Amino acid sequence: MAELDTSGGGKHKGGKVRTKKQSTRVDLTAMVDLAFLLITFFILTTTLAKPKAMELIMPDKDQDKQQLAVPASRTMTLLLGSNNKLLWFVGEPGKAAPQIEGYGKNDLRQTLIDQNKLITQASGGKPMIVIVSPSDKSTYNNVVTVMDELNIVDIEQRAIVDITPMDLDLLKKDNIY
């Protein structure tokens, strides 16, 4: 086994006086294991600490006027309100009852998956379009979380759009503005 021998060899003293010499061998295996664990920890944390970048692509502002007709039936709108709550509806505002949700895995992600399935089935394979309208009271973290969830659920067509007064009214009605 690994050992560090510092005993200096227990020499036999001879004679009647015999001091009890205990072995001072230190087993260094544990120390080496610890050192390698620390190395692994530092290697992993320095590579994880590098800030990651999440790409965000915005639609060209000038072409806003000649935007392609977005079929409302395939569009899901997310209005981000205050207190980490958001409101969503499919299609044009007012036609379907909006729902309020949190940003958790079981709330937003599940909703996105369900609606995506419904819409792709209903429209014969065409993907869902998501429009995100953050309000003034929503935080940057909310926007990043929504973008991240869209990436996880693999929804390619999305856009960040300025919020309209009509949307603000919807948020106010449900007290999340």
Add this chain to the structure above:
Amino acid sequence: MPRVKVARKSTAIDMTAMCDVAFLLLTFFILSAKQKTQDPVKAAIPASTSVQVLPEHDFSTILIGNGKVFFGVEGTDVRKQTLQTMAAKYKISFTPDEINAFTGVESFGVDISQLKAYLDLPASQRSKVPQGGIPVDTTDTNQLYDWVHSARVANVFLHNKPLVIAIKGDKEEEYPTVQKVIATLQKQKVDRFNLITSLKSAK
């Protein structure tokens, strides 16, 4: 059958050397981890599952914290060129010392009229001075627009590569400032940018 007794030798290995190597490697990794750059404002970055890393060169960081905007570019030559372009545009002259000082500034957030005074301060005092942030009002072209534009032109001129714009924001930052920054970028037809996030698992 008589049992043949094989002389058993000691299998103890002296691990001292191994231990030394292990600690040397550890020291190397601790020291080679890049020192954390001090941001002008504390920004707790949001988490996302994105695993793409920021490029090492040719990028600029727009830091948003407390409603203020800070700007920084990577690369001393790009910084120098950007400052010179801005100086020509705003008709302010910088001494060579100030230009040299600017090449060492990671990110700053002062109005260009106060930039000269800011650069005149010694480096240790710069972090103590309250910075008001770069003006980013959406009326027409603002200072941030000019900074980003000069940086992009400088980067293409010096490195022949397009500048990657990264936005670093605090989690609790309210959306209006972020929207103004994005609107400023969109005016320059910069439609692709990266948001700096920390890693989180998708579970």
